[in-house]
Amino acid sequence: MPASTFFIPSVNMIGAGCLEEAAKSMKEYGLHKALIVTDKVLNEIGVVAGVQKLLEAQHIESCVYDGTRPNPNTRNVADGLALLREHGCDCVISLGGGSPHDCAKGIALVAANGGEIKDYEGVDRSARPQLPMVAINTTAGTASDMTRFCIITDEVRHIKMAIVDKHVTPVLSVNDPQLMTGMPKSLTAATGMDALTHAVEAYVSTAANPITDACALKAITMISASLRAAVADGNNLAVRENMAYAQFLAGMAFNNASLGYVHAMAHQLGGFYDLPHGVCNAVLLPHVQAFNARVAAERLRDVAAAMGVNVVGLSNYEGSQACIQAISKLARDVGIPAGLRDLKVKEEDFDTLATNALKDACGLTNPLKASHEDIVGIFKAAM
Structure with missing residues (x-):
């Protein structure tokens, strides 16, 4: 087994009511003026104001950039950076899901290293750590609150840039399920x-x-065990907390083992069509694993068992097929669209999407190497 390096924020708070404790920790870090990176919805419904009130109690000033798009782009990073410099902020707080977290990472990284965010596309391209960043999560999925991954859309090339850099790891991640109860079913x-x-x-x-x-x-x-219940009743705090822990565990896994072709392909769909990242992943996941089953059947059988499937007596191949079926059923049960056709994806774009997917850093650790034709075939299967 090759040597491994394990990346994670130095402090991580999880559990109902931990947001207030996080504000006190920020004071201990010696932070004085924060740029809060969020979106307009969280600002309009008062979540941002609540965080600012907690910061004020710790004598930390703040200003707000709420222009983050669902798929944050280079313009969002540049606009947020301009605001940070204008106000002389010494730290960044991201508030929301993956989009504000990624946008904040881009801002904090460029603030410390100079240039533009596109200069850091790839793996460990920066010279020094970003400004101190605190990531406050309001969703249970992306794990961008605790990873070294930053995904930013390049509007000129219509692709999502994968910035994988130890220097974009937040100093503190906060997962307070009380902030997650307002998530709509589709986002959950x-x-x-x-x-x-x-x-x-x-x-x-x-x-x-x-x-x-x-x-x-x-x-x-x-x-x-928890996602169906979280979608059915968003106010179930126990289930929300289970999902907060689960997304963090999944983050620890992929932050260090990386990902595969599901993400490499989903990034292209998101960059090209401006589609929701989680939905793209959900639609592609069973089809990519059907491709991977040629070499990863035993591992997929383990996944099926973890999902609650009785795999006793099943061969590795049979277990892998049961895994794919279980993934597809979970997606259906929580209302994920059936295929890419429902997302208005066009087959004539597959050639371009496949070319770009094979350039994405996330595909480097997929268990089975794919050809251009293979990727096109997976896209077709997912229609």
Whole structure:
């Protein structure tokens, strides 16, 4: 087994009511003026004001950038950076789901390293750590609150840039399920399936190790047991907390074992059509694993078992097929669209999408190497 390096924020708070404790920790870090990166909805419904009130109690000033798009782009990073510099902020707080977290990472990284965010596309391209960043999660899925991954859309090339850099890891992640109860059903489903995708791809990754395996399998078990209930009743705090832990476990898995072709392909759909990331992952996940089953059947059988499938007596191949069926059923049960056709994806774009997917850093650890034709075939199967 090759040597492994394990990345994670130095402090992580999970549980109902932990947001207030997080504000006190920020004061201990010696932070004075924060740029809060969020979206307009969270600002309009008062979540941002609540965070600002907690910061004020710790004598931390703040200003707000709420222009983050659902798929944050280079313009969002540039606009937020301009506001940070204008106000002389010494730290960044991201508030929301993966989009504000990724946008905030881009801002904090460029603030410390100079240039533009596109200069850092790829793996570990920066020279120094970003400004101190605190990530406050309001969804249970992306794990961007605790990873070294930052996904930013390049509007000129219509692709999502994968920035994988140890320097974009937040100093503190906060998962308070009380902030997650307001999530609509569709967002709960999409982010939950995103977390499942993280765990499955990490488990079959060529960079998997005993630590990531343990995190991935536990995440898969918790998501399979809790996601349907979280979608059915968003105010069920116990289920929300289970999903908060599960998404964090999945984050620990993929932050260190990386991902695969599901993400490499989903990034292209998101960049090209501006589609929701979690939904793209959910639609692609069973089809990519059907491709992977040629070499990862035993691992997929383990995933099926973690999802609650009785695999006793099943061969590795049979177990892998049961896994794919279980993933598809969970997606259906929580209301994920049946295929890419429902997302208005066009078959004539597959050639371009496949070319770009094969350039995405997330595909490097997929268990089975794909040709251009293979990727096109998976896109077709997912229609």
